[in-house]
Amino acid sequence: MTIQEIQQLEDFFAQAGKQQVPIYLNEATVITDYDHFLESHLMPLKLNPDAKVNQPLIHRLKMLKLLIESNS
Numbered sequence: 001m002t003i004q005e006i007q008q009l010e011d012f013f014a015q016a017g018k019q020q021v022p023i024y025l026n027e028a029t030v031i032t033d034y035d036h037f038l039e040s041h042l043m044p045l046k047l048n049p050d051a052k053v054n055q056p057l058i059h060r061l062k063m064l065k066l067l068i069e070s071n072s
Helices: 003-016 034-047 052-070
Strands: 023-026 029-031
Touching (some): 023 052
């Protein structure tokens, strides 16, 4: 993921505004603190966007984005 793609995700979440919690991404992933979720997922991506260990973070952020888009 490029820095530009990370910035686009960050801009999307900023424009979408704070969402109501809890948010269920799947049976095992429940977001109870929206701001903390975004910070804990975006910060490692900004620091090391190419690390393979960050792939689950990207996947969860994209799932959240799709969920927000489908509910708007």
